[in-house]
Amino acid sequence: MKNKWLAAPYVVWMALFVVAPLILVVIFAFTDKAGGITLDNFSNMATYIPAFQHSFVLAIAATVICILIGYPLAYFLSRESLMVRKVAMMLIMLPMWMNFLLRTYAWMSILDDNGLINQFLANIGFFNLINSIFGTNLQYIHMINTQGAIVLGMVYNFLPFMVLPIFSVIDKIDHRVIEAAQDLGANGTMVFRKVIFPLSLPGVLSGVTMVFIPSVSTFALSRLLGGGKTLLLGDLIEMQFLGNAYNPHLGSAIALVMMVIVLVMMAIMNRFGEGEEGVAVL
Amino acid sequence: MKKSLALLSAAALTLGALSGCGGTQSGTADDPGAADKGVVNVYNWGVYIDESVLEDFTAETGIKVVYDTFESNEAMYGVLKNEGASYDVVIPSDYMISRMIEEDMLEPLNFDNIPNFEDVDPALKNPDYDPENLYSVPYMWGLLGVIYNTTMVDETPTSWDIMFDEDYAGQILMFNNSRDAIGIALKELGYSYNTTDENQIKEAIDLLIEQKPLVQSYVMDDIFEKMQSGSAAIGAYYYGDFLTMQEVNPDLAFCLPEEGTNLYVDAMCIPKNAENKENAEAFINYMCSTQAGLKNCEEIWYSTPLLSVREELDPEVSGDPYAYPDESILAQCESFKNLPADTLALYDSEWTRLMLASN
Structure with a gap:
């Protein structure tokens, strides 16, 4: 009983820095500049549908790519020796020791029209080869300031959050279950399809949550990698607080709508993983 | 039981934090003459x-x-x-x-x-x-103008037109800031920076939407890096900053657009x-x-x-x-004035329209 009191600092922390701000967001969303209660902030929301669309489409794309890259990586990693796993974990975590913005700046100089990739391709004569075969006049591959670059930024920054939960769930699967399946005549594919994959779903679900939510609410990525040409929700909200508009009420309303949509999506997802542990978002 | 404790410590922490702040504030205010x-x-x-x-x-x-x-x-x-x-x-x-x-x-x-x-x-x-x-x-103080890379731009620009020129698609940098960006479009259209005419402002945004596919990116101080490294050919920024950029990249040149520009x-x-x-x-x-x-x-x-x-x-x-312009140049310049609240609101909604427009 006494030990529970040790949680008090965190409860205080949550109350001050999670619950209180949330309450403020709700209050701001339903009030206007004069302080009166209003629904105006929501009635104009239709204007911002393109920002919602961009954000959700790009975040879903990033999440799917993270699964496609992260799942096989986590799966094969879990079958490696302890040493290999330790080194691999280290390499996966390593980029996270550096600041998000710095990593993104690095991508800017990698993807630039005069950037590292294009310089490399030019130096090995790739463009000359292509141009002589197809008679084109290709000088560089345009990558920066596109929506693809934004998705790349999301994948790069959030991939570890997909790999780690999937890895830890697969790693904990009881080997006797797999052996039992093999004893009963299941081949490799069937073991994966019928045993390993279903048992790893909770990891996938928490990975999806941990990649999708930061992706959908990200800001600065669009500005740095997308040239500021695709307005995402995070940027739209930032614009209401620090931009030209200065309308924290509208900003809060947009943030609230985004949170509700994300919560609904997560609730639907959790239906699939019902009864499993490790996905408790709600 | 547990809940009430949590609440209590929350209250204690808040009080502590608040009184802590108050303390430091009065501390500096009370004895300004100290060492x-x-x-x-x-x-x-x-x-x-x-x-x-x-x-x-x-x-x-x-x-x-x-x-x-x-x-x-x-x-x-x-x-x-x-x-x-x-x-x-x-x-x-x-x-x-x-x-x-x-x-x-x-x-x-x-x-x-x-x-x-x-x-x-x-x-x-x-x-x-x-x-x-x-x-x-x-x-x-200073003047706003067009900065361009002479190795990438063959002509010698004299006007804001160059910012809207399809020949330079993907090479143009535009302000990521409503007042300055809309200002450039207003000047290109021959209007005042300080117009409150709704149609003129909307026309300016329409022009910027048309320009959007040509824009490489919307920038503020990141323009330094992009112009210095030659990743972009054309951008609008301040003359003082142009001199700084030119120290790094001597190929850059400055143009004071004939339609007039911003003196700030x-x-x-x-x-x-x-x-x-x-x-x-x-x-x-x-x-x-x-x-x-x-x-x-x-x-x-x-x-x-x-x-x-x-x-x-x-x-x-x-x-x-350009740094210390004479009367003839100053006569072409206009300063930003504060806009009335409803015009500012229009700027916001129109700017959002531009930002949400497809590329």
Whole structure:
């Protein structure tokens, strides 16, 4: 009983820095500049549908790519020796020791029209080869300031959050279950399809949550990698607080709508993983 | 039981934090004469000072400088409106100063503490944005224009047209800031920066939407990197910054568009209820000294309002027609004025329309 009191600092922390701000967001969303209660902030929301669309489409794309890259990586990693796993974990975590913005700046100089990739391709004569075969006049591959670059930024920054939960769930699967399946005549594919994959779903679900939510609410990525040409929700909200508009009420309303949509999506997802542990978002 | 404990400690923590804050505040206010002369919190544009000037100031006065930067007038305004942040000196531009005066966000200055104000060019005193010159002391001023890379642009541009030229698709950098970006479109269309005509503003946004597929990216200070490295061919920015960029990349050139351009003044002000007003005035005074003015000027290359600094400058710099333009150039320039609230609201919704438009 006494030990529970040790949680008090965190409860205080949550109350001050999670619950209180949330309450403020709700209050701001339903009030206007004069302080009166209003629904105006929501009635104009239709204007911002393109920002919602961009954000959700790009975040879903990033999440799917993270699964496609992260799942096989986590799966094969879990079958490696302890040493290999330790080194691999280290390499996966390593980029996270550096600041998000710095990593993104690095991508800017990698993807630039005069950037590292294009310089490399030019130096090995790739463009000359292509141009002589197809008679084109290709000088560089345009990558920066596109929506693809934004998705790349999301994948790069959030991939570890997909790999780690999937890895830890697969790693904990009881080997006797797999052996039992093999004893009963299941081949490799069937073991994966019928045993390993279903048992790893909770990891996938928490990975999806941990990649999708930061992706959908990200800001600065669009500005740095997308040239500021695709307005995402995070940027739209930032614009209401620090931009030209200065309308924290509208900003809060947009943030609230985004949170509700994300919560609904997560609730639907959790239906699939019902009864499993490790996905408790709600 | 557990809940009530949590609530209690929350209350205790809040109280502790609050009283802690109060303590430090009164601490500096009560004994300004002590060995520790306290601090001055300065909020300036990015890339807009010779930072060694801050150390000189501390060495001379014993006042510590806490220095922060912002990217646009609007961002600075947002931060000041969020009561959390408190600064003693801010350096906004002309139109933002008049907006802040109107909204009672600035403290009148005590010019007895700023004797160096005498050195300010009389032409810049009592400006439109602060007609009685009660709230502001000019820091730097200059002209906006088109910066282009001569190896990537064959012609010699003379007008804003180049920013909308399809030949340079993907090579153009545009302001990521409604006032400046819409301003360029308004000038291209032959209108005033300060128009309140709804149709003219909408027409300007339509033009910017048409321009959007040609734009490589919307930038503020990231324009330095992109123009210096040659990743973009054309961008609009300030003449002082052009000189800085040209030091790195000599291929860059500057054009003053014939349709007219923006003449701006950035001035030092003290926000309402600043905690260290006297330190702030000491700071403003120091920034108006010849020594500090010269250092800043030679670092950022903007035009100085200080007559003594202009005399000390290399004649090549002080004779530069774009840095210290004559009447014929000034006649083509227009300053931003503060816009009425409904026009500002229109700017916001129209700017969002541009940002949401497809590429």
